[in-house]
Every structure is written in C-alpha cells, then in structure tokens.
Amino acid sequence: MAYYIIRPGEHAVEDAAGTSLAVCEVFADAVQGEGVYAGCPAVFLRLSGCHLGCKWCDTMDIWNKSCRLSVDRLVGIFKDGGIVSRLDKGHHLVVTGGAPMLQQDALTEFLVSLNNVCRNRPFVEMENECTIPVHPGNSELWGLVDSWNNSPKLSHSGVPDAKRYNPEAIGQMSLAREAWFKFVVGGEDDWAEIEDGFIVPGYVRRSQVLLMPEGQTRSQLSPEKKQAVLEMAVRHDVRYAGRLQIDVYDNRKGV
Ligand code: SF4
Numbered sequence: 279m280a281y282y283i284i285r286p287g288e289h290a291v292e293d294a295a296g297t298s299l300a301v302c303e304v305f306a307d308a309v310q311g312e313g314v315y316a317g318c319p320a321v322f323l324r325l326s327g328c329h330l331g332c333k334w335c336d337t338m339d340i341w342n343k344s345c346r347l348s349v350d351r352l353v354g355i356f357k358d359g360g361i362v363s364r365l366d367k368g369h370h371l372v373v374t375g376g377a378p379m380l381q382q383d384a385l386t387e388f389l390v391s392l393n394n395v396c397r398n399r400p401f402v403e404m405e406n407e408c409t410i411p412v413h414p415g416n417s418e419l420w421g422l423v424d425s426w427n428n429s430p431k432l433s434h435s436g437v438p439d440a441k442r443y444n445p446e447a448i449g450q451m452s453l454a455r456e457a458w459f460k461f462v463v464g465g466e467d468d469w470a471e472i473e474d475g476f477i478v479p480g481y482v483r484r485s486q487v488l489l490m491p492e493g494q495t496r497s498q499l500s501p502e503k504k505q506a507v508l509e510m511a512v513r514h515d516v517r518y519a520g521r522l523q524i525d526v527y528d529n530r531k532g533v
Pocket of ligand 1 (some may be wrong): 328329331332334335336337340375376377407
C-alpha cells in the first residue's frame with residue numbers, strides 16, 4: 279500500500295503564508311495506473327477543488343477535504359517526509375486533482391522550489407481536465423511539466439458543453455512538448471464525439487489519443503467492456519489505455 283504523507287482531511291492546520299496550494303492528499307510508493315506511463319512508481323500530489331462535477335467523479339475528497347499549505351511548507355514536507363529522495367530515484371511526480379490548473383501560478387512556484395531541493399529534476403506528469411489554458415504570464419510552467427495527461431470530458435460526464443469543452447485549452451495543450459488526450463469511453467457512440475470535436479477540427483492529433491474504458495471497480499471494468507474499447511481503439515488507429523490500479527487493487531484508494 280502507498281505511504282501517505284498527507285491524508286485527506288488530516289491536516290486541519292492552515293499554513294498559508296505567501297503563495298499557497300489547496301492540497302487534498304500526498305502519497306508515495308504508489309504506481310501510475312493510467313496512460314502511457316502506467317506502471318511507473320509515483321508520488322501523487324492531489325490538489326483540492328474542481329469546477330466541473332462529472333456525474334461519475336470518483337475523487338470525492340477533493341470537494342470537501344483540503345488543507346491550504348504554503349509552497350515553502352509543502353516543499354519542506356516533501357523533503358522531510360522522504361518524498362524528495364524518491365523523486366531523486368526516478369519516481370514520477372503526478373500532479374492530479376481535482377483540477378490542478380485552477381492553481382496554476384502556485385503550482386509553478388511549487389515546482390520551481392521543488393526542483394531546487396531535488397538532486398535530479400523530477401519527471402512531472404500533470405493530470406488535466408483540459409479546460410483552463412496556461413496563461414501567458416505563466417509560461418514557465420511549460421518547462422516544468424514533462425507529460426500533460428489531458429483528459430477532456432465527453433457529454434456522458436453530464437457536464438454542460440460550455441464548461442467541459444474549451445477548444446482554446448485543447449489546442450494549446452496539443453502543442454506541448456509531450457501531450458496525451460485520454461478519453462473515458464462509455465460506449466460506441468463516444469467515438470463520433472472524439473473525432474468530430476477533437477481530431478477533425480485539428481485540435482488533437484490522432485497519435486495523441488488514448489481510449490480508456492469507463493468504470494471504477496473491477497466488476498464494472500469487465501473483460502467484455504475492456505475488449506470492446508480495445509477493439510474500438512485499434513479500429514480507429516489510436517491507443518488503448520487500461521486502468522492498472524483497478525485491475526490490481528479494485529477500488530481501493532491510495533495505491
Ligand atoms: S474533472 Fe475530475 S475531479 Fe473534476 S469532477 Fe470530473 S472527474 Fe471529478
């Protein structure tokens with residue numbers, strides 16, 4: 279099981295001197311379960327807050343469990359808690375949410391400070407619902423993130439189009455040094471939405487697309503469902519993405 283350094287709701291203390299982040303949880307000795315880096319040992323920094331509200335959201339703690347920590351304090355926790363040494367050994371740092379881009383300026387400051395205490399610059403993956411562009415004053419963030427793991431939401435998320443679909447953010451992200459677009463697929467009809475809304479207008483290249491079956495438990499991710507999405511991916515010349523953490527641990531948190 280993962281090693282928690284901040285559990286959801288554990289830190290009632292607020293330490294927000296200077297720039298701060300709303301943090302939900304931090305855990306290490308875990309594994310990236312999704313996307314092209316599935317299988318990599320990872321540290322997860324989960325930030326609180328989201329502006330969407332997908333009907334199948336499985337990270338409920340981000341709505342009501344948050345501690346506000348200054349950048350200095352969070353870097354100190356990473357250092358003293360042995361997180362920096364794990365990053366130095368090559369564990370990825372996965373910044374997730376919630377919607378991390380709601381806190382993009384503070385994140386930049388945090389990643390710069392973290393680099394200053396690491397021997398080797400950590401490999402940073404940013405999970406991104408892809409509705410908020412990097413703003414022009416925050417261009418430093420591009421150089422701090424190694425992989426943008428974008429996951430734009432489709433209509434089956436139940437989120438209104440105007441909130442979940444932002445061509446400006448999508449198009450900007452597709453030009454990043456490394457950017458992937460992972461779509462949670464509920465059924466056959468989803469492909470038309472991906473193709474018409476993302477690939478045909480040229481916002482996303484086909485080679486950046488991954489299809490991942492929808493499901494939060496092992497029983498929901500049935501072999502038949504996985505097979506259907508895998509075959510859909512091959513048929514449309516894109517990648518299939520599994521959910522390693524569910525295959526191995528079912529719906530246990532913090533793994
Ligand atoms: S974008 Fe992610 S965190 Fe936000 S509601 Fe959807 S699934 Fe939950």
